[in-house]
Every structure is written in C-alpha cells, then in structure tokens.
Amino acid sequence: MKAPGYGEDQPRYDDDRLPVVLVLLDGLGDRALPELGGRTPSEAAHTPHLDAFARRGASGWHLPFGWGAAPSSEVAHWSIFGYSGVPFPGRAILEALGGGIPVPMDTATTFACLRTSRVVDGQVRVTGRARRDQRDMTDADGLYEELGPTFSAFGAQVHRLGRGEAIVFFPAFANGEVTDSDPFFEDYHPWLRVRPVHERAADLATHLNTMLLTTRQMLQGNPINLRRAAESRPPLDVLTTKWGGHRSELPAFETIAGVPGAAVTNSRLYRGFCALFALAEIQQPPLKDLADDMRARLVAADALIAGGARFVHVHTKATDEAGHTKDPRGKLEVLEALDAGLEGLVELSRRAVVIVTGDHATPSRSGVLHTSDPTPFVICGPETRSDPVERFGEAAAAAGWIGRIRAGEILPLAFSEANRPVFLGHRATPRPTLALPDRPDPMPLGAPDL
Incomplete structure (x- = not known):
C-alpha cells in the first residue's frame, strides 16, 4: 500500500492488476457414455495437469445459454467476448474477414458452398461436398468460373475460399438476415428454401432463391459435372448458402471490455473475430503433435501479454473435431x-488469471451436433480461493464453488479475479465496460481543444 494522498484518510492502492488468459477447448463438454464406464471423456481421461489446475482453482459448469439450446462456436464466442447485447452479424462476415476479404458495410453477405446431391421423393438431399484432393478442388474452381456470368446477372460478387466454398456479397441489398439453404443436418432436412428473418430482407430471399435454382440448372448440365458422373464421381450440382447477414459498425473489444485483447488463432473463424473486434493476433499454425501445439499456443499467449494484451483467447479445435467423429475413446x-x-x-x-473451459458440448456419441450439456469450467489466479474439487471433468466440477456460469458472465468473473472489476457507479467511459478500463480518455493539458 502507498501512503494516503493529501487530505485523504485511506492508503493509495498498489497496482496489482493481472492479465486474463482464456484457454478454450472447443466442444469440450460431452455426455456420460457406456463405453467409458458411464463417464464423459473428460472424466475418464488421464489428465494430471488439468487435475492439478482444478485442485488449485475453483470449478463449475459452463452452460453458455442455460439448459436446452445447443450453441454454435461463433454464437457462444460472441457472448463470451462480451457482445451479447449487440446484434450478431452472421458467421459469413467472420469467415470473410478471417479469409482476408474486405467486407463492406450494410451489404448482404452469405457463405456459399458447392455440394453433391440426389433427389428423393421430390426433394433435393445434400449428400456431400468436394474432397480435399486436387481433382475435386480443381473441379470446384472450374464450376465457379462457369457460373461467373450467372452470378453477375444476379449482381452477386463471389470471393472463392477454396474447396468449393465462397463468400458472396449482394451490393443491391443492405440487409442479409435470411435463413440458410444449406440443411446443415443433412440426414434430417433437404436443401432448404431461403426465407427472410427480417422483413427488410424479403426481397433478398426471393432473389437468392431464384439464383440458387438457376445455378442448380446450370450445374446439372455443366460439362465438368457430366465428366464427373462418367468417372463415377458425384457431381457438385447444388449451391448451398448459410450464415447470412451484413456488417455494421461495431465497438472494438477494448471499448466493450475496457482492456486491450488478443487471440492465438489457427482458423478463419477466429481470425475473423480478431479483425472484427480489433484484437491483436498471433496466428499459430496447428502442429501435428497436440501437446506441442498446446505448448506453442501458451507461449504465444505469453508473447501477446508481453506486447500489452490484458485478455488473451487461446483456442484449440481438436476436442470438437474428436467429438464429431463419434468416437468417445478418440476424444x-x-x-x-x-x-x-x-x-x-x-x-x-501464478502471474495471470487463467480459465479452462469449452464453448459448448460436442457429444462423441448420439445423432446430435452440439448440445447444451454442461462443460467443465475452472478459473485460477494468484488470489483465487481453491474449492474442494480434486479433478477436472463434468462430475467433479458440479461441486465447485463457481456453480453454473453463462457465456456472458465469464469475462466479468475473470476480470474481478484479476483485480480489474468494473466499479458500478463510476463512469470512466461512455459505454459500460466489463473491466475497470485501462485507458480512459485523459483530460488534455493546455487550452481547451475539444
């Protein structure tokens, strides 16, 4: 403590504010599985380092939006980053920015993909997509070239991402809030009709449906697809769209949180978050050895803290990908x-507040994509009071002192543990922040120049 200031009775405080590191194991949560003795993969795995972390910290369950709803990664992260009160612009915006594509403001945007299909009972059923081999990717590029005049006729600006994927802008339409034509759950739903989510997108929905039906006609008779059929390879004969939206002006992460943020990334989606939120970034290409990969990500997080970041997001997709294989032992x-x-x-x-959790549950069994099942949550810092939890995993975490925490509560809790709680009643910034702001506007010296 420092001596009180002139005329003050209380001592001045030492600056012991800490950085925050969020280690996000994508799709971490799971269900109790017979193959694992009625345990989840997290409960059954031998994880001595996570167990030691849990013993030192305080545990709970992360339920991003409560029971029932199954969040996608982008929607969960939107709230985790503190933007739950801001309309979500659509994942297509993030994928575009993460792919290095400039996104104009107030322009309808969607994510498109060439898919394979078959007709069943008068409905188009999506059956696959281009493989990661050179032949399929070359064919997909060729089909986009062939569709160029059709796209132009519909006023669509197409930016290819590879493997049959693309970002499509419609400059004539300002609002991109339409439903997906991509069924996503291909075993349950057919190729879908596009519907407006917002009334201002009604004309776009009609326009997009017409374009998609026209492209299917063109694709079915295209020489590339006829050759593929002759070679017993499925034609890429349907274009699907999803994640529609439009970009609007957004406050930067520091405006929302009060502190500068950063991320260690390895995918388009999270690079897109960095571009949209003005987060500092280290792109860490995935390493084949997962232990080496995680070590490299933590080293990168340290570098970002040294560079001034006071919140760092560290992400791995490996757990989510393992869950999607539906192999519990693999996860x-x-x-x-x-x-x-x-x-x-x-x-x-010991020198930062660290959180380990997931953004959602990806069950490694059952015919579901994501679920609202709880995900283990552990927070630990120099002043965190340890609870009685001894192991990492859903069952153990249920007894933790944190209890049930939602996505939008993670950063306020972390900043409080980091001696950065926002002080309600004190207005240092026009917009309320999640943490005590690091860099509020100072009063200028000299003559007023406002």
Whole structure:
C-alpha cells in the first residue's frame, strides 16, 4: 500500500492488476457414455495437469445459454467476448474477414458452398461436398468460373475460399438476415428454401432463391459435372448458402471490455473475430503433435501479454473435431494429448488469471451436433480461493464453488479475479465496460481543444 494522498484518510492502492488468459477447448463438454464406464471423456481421461489446475482453482459448469439450446462456436464466442447485447452479424462476415476479404458495410453477405446431391421423393438431399484432393478442388474452381456470368446477372460478387466454398456479397441489398439453404443436418432436412428473418430482407430471399435454382440448372448440365458422373464421381450440382447477414459498425473489444485483447488463432473463424473486434493476433499454425501445439499456443499467449494484451483467447479445435467423429475413446485420447501440453497452466496461474473451459458440448456419441450439456469450467489466479474439487471433468466440477456460469458472465468473473472489476457507479467511459478500463480518455493539458 502507498501512503494516503493529501487530505485523504485511506492508503493509495498498489497496482496489482493481472492479465486474463482464456484457454478454450472447443466442444469440450460431452455426455456420460457406456463405453467409458458411464463417464464423459473428460472424466475418464488421464489428465494430471488439468487435475492439478482444478485442485488449485475453483470449478463449475459452463452452460453458455442455460439448459436446452445447443450453441454454435461463433454464437457462444460472441457472448463470451462480451457482445451479447449487440446484434450478431452472421458467421459469413467472420469467415470473410478471417479469409482476408474486405467486407463492406450494410451489404448482404452469405457463405456459399458447392455440394453433391440426389433427389428423393421430390426433394433435393445434400449428400456431400468436394474432397480435399486436387481433382475435386480443381473441379470446384472450374464450376465457379462457369457460373461467373450467372452470378453477375444476379449482381452477386463471389470471393472463392477454396474447396468449393465462397463468400458472396449482394451490393443491391443492405440487409442479409435470411435463413440458410444449406440443411446443415443433412440426414434430417433437404436443401432448404431461403426465407427472410427480417422483413427488410424479403426481397433478398426471393432473389437468392431464384439464383440458387438457376445455378442448380446450370450445374446439372455443366460439362465438368457430366465428366464427373462418367468417372463415377458425384457431381457438385447444388449451391448451398448459410450464415447470412451484413456488417455494421461495431465497438472494438477494448471499448466493450475496457482492456486491450488478443487471440492465438489457427482458423478463419477466429481470425475473423480478431479483425472484427480489433484484437491483436498471433496466428499459430496447428502442429501435428497436440501437446506441442498446446505448448506453442501458451507461449504465444505469453508473447501477446508481453506486447500489452490484458485478455488473451487461446483456442484449440481438436476436442470438437474428436467429438464429431463419434468416437468417445478418440476424444479421450485427444484430451490426454492436450493435457500433456498444459503442464505450464499452474505456473501461468501464478502471474495471470487463467480459465479452462469449452464453448459448448460436442457429444462423441448420439445423432446430435452440439448440445447444451454442461462443460467443465475452472478459473485460477494468484488470489483465487481453491474449492474442494480434486479433478477436472463434468462430475467433479458440479461441486465447485463457481456453480453454473453463462457465456456472458465469464469475462466479468475473470476480470474481478484479476483485480480489474468494473466499479458500478463510476463512469470512466461512455459505454459500460466489463473491466475497470485501462485507458480512459485523459483530460488534455493546455487550452481547451475539444
């Protein structure tokens, strides 16, 4: 403590504010599985470093939006980053920015993909997509070239991303809030008619439906697809769209949170978040060895903190990808491999507030994509009071002192543990922030120049 100021009775405070590191294991949550003795992969895995972290910290359940709703990664992260009160612009915007494509303001935007299909009972059923081999990717590029005049006729500006994927802008339409034509759940739904989500997007929905039907006619008779059929390869004969929206002016992360933020990224989506939120970034290409990969991400997080970031998002997709394979033991093995790269967690938590959790549950069994099942949550910092939890995993975390936490509560809790709680009743910035702001506007010296 410092001596009181002139005329003051209370001592001045030492600056012991800490950085925050969020280690996000995508799709971490799961369900109790017979193959694992009625346990989840997190409960059954041998994770000594995560267990040690849980013993040092306080645990709970992360339920991003409560029970029932199954969030996507982008929607969960939107709230985690503190933007729950701001309309979500659509994932297509993030994918475009993450792919290095400038996104104009107030322009309808969608994500498109060439898919394979078959007709069943008068409905188009999507059956696949271009493979990652050179032949399929070359064919997909060729089909986009062939569709160029059709896109132009509909006023569509197409920016290819590879593997049959593209970002499509419609400059004639300001509002892109329409439904997906991509069924996403291909086993349950056919190719879907586009409908307006907002009344201002009604004309866009009609326009897009017409364009998609026209492109299907063109694709079915295209020489590339006829050749593919002759070679017993499925034609890429339907164009699907999803994640529609439009970009509007958004406050930067520091305006929302009060502190400068950063992320360690390895995918378009999270690079897109960095571009949209003005986050500093280190792109860490994924390493084959998951332990080495996680170590490299934590090293990158340290570098971002050294560069001035006071919140760092560290993400791995490995857990989510393992869950989607529907192989419970495979997800368990991924968690064990990641744990080997997390040996530095406890040490990091002595000089920063560290959180380990997931953005949603990706069950490694059952015919579901994501669910609202709880995800383990552990927070640990130099002054965190340890609870009785001894192990990492859903069952153990249920007894933790944090209880049930939602996505939008994660950063306020973390900033409080980091000695940065926003002080309600004190207005340092026009917009309320999640943390005590680091850089509020100083009064200028000299003559007024406002």
